[in-house]
Amino acid sequence: MAVRWLREEAIRTAGLVDPEPDAKWLRGGRAVLVSPTPGSPDVPQVLRDWADDEALQGAAMAVLAKREFFHFYTSDGQTGYSLSAMPLPVGFAGDWAAEIGAPSTA
Incomplete structure (x- = not known):
């Protein structure tokens, strides 16, 4: 679920940084095309590429499955964009399941 x-x-962040010209939230507003910093990556495209790459998402799942911190970072030279997740123990889940009468997974 985390991945x-x-x-x-x-996808959401890429759309905010680089919205479609007909985005509803731009209606009536002013959008100004800004050239990226020379030599810097196209951050919205980097984010979209990550979102479309099942292998990269699989690698993220593998990191989280080992109970380790996952962090993805990209920058355009002026602003950094970060995606991160960390597994947390949920000891209450077993108690909650028992309380509602769910079958035990133990």
Whole structure:
């Protein structure tokens, strides 16, 4: 679930940084095309590429499955964009399941 959320956040962030010209939230507003810093990556495209790459998402899942911190970072030379997730123990889940009568997974 965490990687799915990170994927959606990557897409959402890319859309905020580089919106479609007909984006509803731009209606009536002013959008100004800004050239990227020479030599810097196209951050919205980097985020979209990560969101479309199943191998990179699989690597993120592998990191999280080992109970390790996952961090993806990109920058355009002026602003950094970060996606991160960390597994947290949820000891309450077993108690909650028992309380509602869910079958035990133990």
